[in-house]
Amino acid sequence: MALAEVFRALGDPVRLEMVQRLVKEESCTISAVSEGLGITRQGARKHLQVLVSARIVQLEPKGRDVYVLLAPERLDEARAFIAELEAKWDSRLDALKKFVEKG
Amino acid sequence: MALAEVFRALGDPVRLEMVQRLVKEESCTISAVSEGLGITRQGARKHLQVLVSARIVQLEPKGRDVYVLLAPERLDEARAFIAELEAKWDSRLDALKKFVEKG
DNA sequence: CTATAATGCAATCAAAAGGTTGCTTATGCA
């Protein structure tokens, strides 16, 4: 399942923080999303690459800088997947409830 | 962020499959959720433990069996987190749109 | 034109993850 890769990418505090930054701030360079995370630039860069591989973000070089762009499609797929699980779960509970009511 | 642990737990095809099984089927034993995953029982058990640690599932021993119960709260937190990201993202796009319209 | 800032690339390293095998324990059923 390709979704597992998306969840995995979100499964780290550093990467989660990066995604949150990208949601808040318009136009982040790699430097910007990597600052103040308590790890080195290269460490952060590896995390960023995980997000790129999961296609949660895209990189766009512009001169000396590389801009990091959020690609929200994958996030939406992940959200929808969980929502579907919840829907199935709820309908099962409903069925159970009706079964109990019937006696 | 505790949510990272939830995402991480979902970030594996085997565990994702387990969760899907638990949504579909009522009352699964450890054996049931571990069958047919292409790995050994002990391997599956380790995956299950990851889900337990992330509090996505609970274990309930009953006699010789141990039942695996889905605890949907964490899944809902994860879904809500993404939904919130999307909301922020959308409102930023709206703001940008208005800015552009104003000239 | 040169210094500096943004980035890339590679080697290295410890720790965690994913998986296995082997053995033990305990429960339920015939």
Add this chain to the structure above:
DNA sequence: TGCATAAGCAACCTTTTGATTGCATTATAG
């Protein structure tokens, strides 16, 4: 009582992950 089934525990192994350091490259600001 005896045997099959469900599960636990521990050791072990390989690969991946998270992070580092060091050095090279490239582009912009003065």
